[in-house]
Amino acid sequence: MSAVINADEARTLLAASIAGQLPDKRGRFGPFGGRYVPETLVPAFDRLEQGIAEHLHTDDFQDEFQSELRTWVGRPTALTHAPRLSERWGAEVWLKREDLAHTGAHKINNAIGQALLAKRLGAKRIIAETGAGQHGVASAAACARVGLPCRVYMGAVDIERQAPNVDRMLRLGAEVFPVETGDRTLRAAIDEALREWVTDPAETYYLIGSAVGAHPYPYLVRELQAVIGTEARAQVIAQAGGLPDATFACVGGGSNAIGLFYPLLGDQDIQLIGVEAGGTGSGLGQNAATLATGTPGVLQGSYSIILQNQDGNVQETHSISAGLDYSGVGPEHAFLQAVGRVKYVAASDDEALAALEELCETEGILTALETAHAYAAARRWAAKNPGKRILIGNSGRGDKDMPTLTQYPVRTSNNAAA
Numbered sequence: 460m461s462a463v464i465n466a467d468e469a470r471t472l473l474a475a476s477i478a479g480q481l482p483d484k485r486g487r488f489g490p491f492g493g494r495y496v497p498e499t500l501v502p503a504f505d506r507l508e509q510g511i512a513e514h515l516h517t518d519d520f521q522d523e524f525q526s527e528l529r530t531w532v533g534r535p536t537a538l539t540h541a542p543r544l545s546e547r548w549g550a551e552v553w554l555k556r557e558d559l560a561h562t563g564a565h566k567i568n569n570a571i572g573q574a575l576l577a578k579r580l581g582a583k584r585i586i587a588e589t590g591a592g593q594h595g596v597a598s599a600a601a602c603a604r605v606g607l608p609c610r611v612y613m614g615a616v617d618i619e620r621q622a623p624n625v626d627r628m629l630r631l632g633a634e635v636f637p638v639e640t641g642d643r644t645l646r647a648a649i650d651e652a653l654r655e656w657v658t659d660p661a662e663t664y665y666l667i668g669s670a671v672g673a674h675p676y677p678y679l680v681r682e683l684q685a686v687i688g689t690e691a692r693a694q695v696i697a698q699a700g701g702l703p704d705a706t707f708a709c710v711g712g713g714s715n716a717i718g719l720f721y722p723l724l725g726d727q728d729i730q731l732i733g734v735e736a737g738g739t740g741s742g743l744g745q746n747a748a749t750l751a752t753g754t755p756g757v758l759q760g761s762y763s764i765i766l767q768n769q770d771g772n773v774q775e776t777h778s779i780s781a782g783l784d785y786s787g788v789g790p791e792h793a794f795l796q797a798v799g800r801v802k803y804v805a806a807s808d809d810e811a812l813a814a815l816e817e818l819c820e821t822e823g824i825l826t827a828l829e830t831a832h833a834y835a836a837a838r839r840w841a842a843k844n845p846g847k848r849i850l851i852g853n854s855g856r857g858d859k860d861m862p863t864l865t866q867y868p869v870r871t872s873n874n875a876a877a
């Protein structure tokens with residue numbers, strides 16, 4: 460496997476991507492993606508792939524999905540002009556408000572879409588994995604909505620760290636299953652969910668939380684999240700009078716970013732910038748800047764860029780935001796970086812905290828710590844590119860981050876009254 464793409468190949472592959480032809484039949488985005496799973500899992504993935512082909516793009520399924528997005532999730536989410544932030548940055552800033560979606564972030568678009576699909580495929584129950592708990596909450600809510608029992612696999616360490624989200628899942632009717640194996644966090648939870656899936660792939664549906672994993676998950680999650688970019692594109696033309704010069708989104712596994720970017724790929728004048736967690740520094744283990752600093756490899760069924768040491772062992776990560784704290788990234792992002800269509804940069808814990816505070820004070824929006832990374836990078840870009848129109852994917856709200864935020868006193872430097 461080679462992750463090197465020459466200039467001619469890059470042009471051809473990008474054109475195919477813009478034309479909606481990727482992933483290819485093998486689930487690949489150029490060299491990335493595919494399906495690297497044990498033999499025992501192949502029938503489950505084949506079944507899912509066939510189910511997607513049969514249902515996802517039918518009028519019947521889309522009508523139901525769009526209706527749920529409208530009347531239960533609360534879509535379309537607003538596009539908000541940010542005049543005070545714009546003045547500070549010397550830019551024209553617009554925010555795509557996924558924080559206004561039900562359960563407080565973009566994750567619900569994917570969760571309800573997959574829950575509806577699970578029903579069509581005849582599943583009797585849904586399993587999901589969660590790290591920080593946000594995807595667990597979205598899955599629990601979506602399963603209650605469609606009337607399917609939900610079991611959420613969660614590392615024992617995370618269960619302790621994320622007690623309020625565990626309570627939320629339980630109240631939404633889900634069962635939370637503690638995972639005591641491996642690192643007892645997200646990676647172990649995914650492995651456990653896959654093990655469970657193999658035992659009963661016909662009646663169990665595995666609801667994955669980001670644009671990661673083996674084919675067809677990165678494709679499925681992108682298709683369900685693309686509503687973000689489709690809406691934003693139409694809204695920014697209607698409200699701002701034209702497309703943005705640059706668009707920013709934070710990248711953990713990459714679902715909100717691919718959802719925003721994918722419908723903009725063909726607008727080649729728009730610079731697309733994904734923002735990863737720069738943590739406390741550039742050393743291995745100090746950040747979760749997978750695309751910015753990682754190397755090609757296979758993680759959880761997909762060939763992508765991952766954080767690994769020289770022996771190929773997957774590296775622990777650090778970020779102040781739990782949702783970005785992951786050592787892999789979806790294969791389509793590895794592809795978009797390799798063909799040069801999207802640029803990936805990192806923002807540190809401190810930059811994210813400062814950006815979060817600035818957005819609160821200028822626009823009255825408490826954004827998620829994950830999202831704050833996108834603001835930090837956008838702010839840096841605006842300083843170098845004055846007078847431009849900037850679109851930022853505001854992936855979620857920050858109420859969930861209050862336990863973390865209270866550890867940092869409000870700084871006065873950003874306070875307009877100071």
Ligand SMILES: *Cc1c(COP(=O)(O)O)cnc(C)c1O
Pocket residue numbers: 564565566593668669670709710711712713714715716782783827829830854855856
């Ligand atoms: C989970 C989460 C993310 C990271 O996940 P992606 O799949 O990369 O989008 C980003 N922002 C918020 C608010 C989240 O909850």
